[in-house]
Amino acid sequence: MSLRSHLEELSVKHRTLEAQISEAMQHPSVDTVELTKLKRRKLQLKDEMQRIEQQLSSH
Numbered sequence: 001m002s003l004r005s006h007l008e009e010l011s012v013k014h015r016t017l018e019a020q021i022s023e024a025m026q027h028p029s030v031d032t033v034e035l036t037k038l039k040r041r042k043l044q045l046k047d048e049m050q051r052i053e054q055q056l057s058s059h
Helices: 002-027 032-058
Strands: none
Touching: 002 032
16 A cells, blocks of 8 residues: 555545544534543544655655
């Protein structure tokens, strides 16, 4: 898999998590532990996307 296609895949996952977090926050009985896990995973994806973007820009 090329770096660009991997970056696109991560971007899709990031947007999906963003939507899930947004939806979860709309519910009054939101599971804060699950919400924290989603936010942490979203941040990990963002960090990985930034690393890939740096690799692409250095080539």
